[in-house]
Amino acid sequence: MLTQKAKYALRALIMLAEQPDDRLVLIADIAERENIPRKFLEAILVELRKQGLLYAKRGKSGGYRLARPAPQITFGEVIRLIDGHLAPIPCASKFSFKPCEDCGDPNLCSVRWLMVQVRDATANVLDHCTLADALRHRQSTGGLALMFDI
Structure with missing residues (x-):
């Protein structure tokens, strides 16, 4: 957010x-x-x-x-400077990755898989505006x- x-x-x-x-x-x-x-x-x-x-x-x-x-x-540059990462959850962050405490394996997590896609789509829009x-x-x-x- x-x-x-x-x-x-x-x-x-x-x-x-x-x-x-x-x-x-x-x-x-x-x-x-x-x-x-x-x-x-x-x-x-x-x-x-x-x-x-x-x-x-x-x-x-x-x-x-x-x-x-x-x-x-770009909007992406400004938001990253002010807010940090663009990922909706820490385990989906490229630069501030932090695994969830309740997750056994981030590579197998379907929630993380989706949030990485959300992060990438968001970054694509913000980095091109x-x-x-x-x-x-x-x-x-x-x-x-x-x-x-x-």
Whole structure:
């Protein structure tokens, strides 16, 4: 299940992807527009900056912007950075495998077999959807908010 933290991270990144000409956006503006608690957003943006997804500038003319173009940032990358693995259960994880306590042999477990397929299908979708794709969807549905001066 996607955490609230990952949802907020994706919403903030999509908003930053909307900005023309690498415009820097203040945390307060992101928080207000996306209805994200400011303190929680600050922690998320710091984490995304440390992971190389955001560029930050301090000071009067500071703010945040994407560190890479929107077509190069996938939902899968963001979710993995924020939430960790994509697997619905630990024994289906590629990178954080942990066998279930009540399972004799994970290789014979039919539940794990199905959850690995779910993980792979989920990863395929998330790894092929970028921030640019989300912007196109937003524009096609009329959901693109007007740009505002910062």
